[in-house]
Amino acid sequence: MKKWKIPWPGQWTKKRKLFHHSLLYSGKDFIVSAALFFLTVLLCLLLRSVDPHSDTSYVAVLFFLDVFLTALLTDGYLFSILIAVTGVLCVDYVFTEPYWEISFTLAGFPLTFIVMMFISVVTGMLTSRAKQVESLKREAERERIHSNLLRAVSHDIRTPLTGIVGATDVLLDQENALTPEQRHQLLSSANEDARWLIRIVENLLSITRIGAQGDDTKVTKTQAVAEEVIEGAVAKFTSRGGKLPVRVHLPQEVLLVPMDELLIEQVLLNLLENAAIHAEGATEVDVTLERKGDVARITVADNGVGIAHDKLSNLFDSSAHQSQQGDRKRNMGIGLSVCKTVVQAHDGIIYGENVSRHGGARFVIELPMEEEDHED
Numbered sequence: 001m002k003k004w005k006i007p008w009p010g011q012w013t014k015k016r017k018l019f020h021h022s023l024l025y026s027g028k029d030f031i032v033s034a035a036l037f038f039l040t041v042l043l044c045l046l047l048r049s050v051d052p053h054s055d056t057s058y059v060a061v062l063f064f065l066d067v068f069l070t071a072l073l074t075d076g077y078l079f080s081i082l083i084a085v086t087g088v089l090c091v092d093y094v095f096t097e098p099y100w101e102i103s104f105t106l107a108g109f110p111l112t113f114i115v116m117m118f119i120s121v122v123t124g125m126l127t128s129r130a131k132q133v134e135s136l137k138r139e140a141e142r143e144r145i146h147s148n149l150l151r152a153v154s155h156d157i158r159t160p161l162t163g164i165v166g167a168t169d170v171l172l173d174q175e176n177a178l179t180p181e182q183r184h185q186l187l188s189s190a191n192e193d194a195r196w197l198i199r200i201v202e203n204l205l206s207i208t209r210i211g212a213q214g215d216d217t218k219v220t221k222t223q224a225v226a227e228e229v230i231e232g233a234v235a236k237f238t239s240r241g242g243k244l245p246v247r248v249h250l251p252q253e254v255l256l257v258p259m260d261e262l263l264i265e266q267v268l269l270n271l272l273e274n275a276a277i278h279a280e281g282a283t284e285v286d287v288t289l290e291r292k293g294d295v296a297r298i299t300v301a302d303n304g305v306g307i308a309h310d311k312l313s314n315l316f317d318s319s320a321h322q323s324q325q326g327d328r329k330r331n332m333g334i335g336l337s338v339c340k341t342v343v344q345a346h347d348g349i350i351y352g353e354n355v356s357r358h359g360g361a362r363f364v365i366e367l368p369m370e371e372e373d374h375e376d
Helices: 027-050 059-073 078-095 109-173 180-209 226-239 261-278 309-314 318-322 333-345
Strands: 222-225 246-249 256-259 285-292 295-302 349-356 359-368
Touching (some): 027 059, 027 078, 059 109, 078 109, 180 333, 222 261, 226 261, 226 285, 261 285, 261 359
Parallel strands (some): 246 285
Antiparallel strands (some): 295 359
């Protein structure tokens, strides 16, 4: 769903400390709080002017809503508490008889004042605390994903390095005793391990790139032509000696998608290499780009034997693939985990499925066409 967004200047969103204490504030928070407060006051004045009975029972509810929205749309609880105090004073001054006067002598008013103040402050603090808890949960999940991926990638780096060192040791120690065919086989093995190592390092760089621009859970996105990103990934796959021919299907219109081009290109490259390694019996790969409403859908499909049913549920779980035995070179669990992390950082989704019961695997990426990670 398309959201209304305000492109806040960087100076307005910069956090500052109040009186050298831990209370943080920003120009954006001040503007949001002031705007909500004045809108609430204007709305209450408008409702009072059109009400022949001058009933103001709704005023307290509207100011409670103002406190809640302020806590929800600002960071910390500084402004929610300020709005709570200001709102209670405003209710007494503007909307309680005698109007336009502060009166603490009315019967029952001190108790009402204290109760409204208490409820407003607690509402603001609880709402802000809930936001902080949610932020901490997202941070913990991000750290868990990054830790698992980095641990898995670090573990996988040893395998190609061991192969390269072993092949070169044999070439150096037994150079005169090897036949040309044996030397060629050892060099081919070292070259294959080196290419595998390059893929692992690229995935490692992709992981570290997420959050490198200051946001721990997102990436810095710019409007990119999706067709060019796909063509770049296919060109890189082909230049690296991709074993399968790739057919690209593009729409008539040019699709501009907010993305980090390098990261999405790495995702597509991982999927293409995954098809080349795992798609047993495949003779070609089809990459399709299409628009579905406000979503750009990229599909990477092959005509191989498909994905084993017992692997469909944990395709993107690197820990599940780590426990598998056999040739580690054929394990692209790390690459698929990186794909999921990158796509989720773009507010998108990725999933894998079998094309049909007769074979063929398909990976689908859906990216929103509109930027959604700005402040409303």
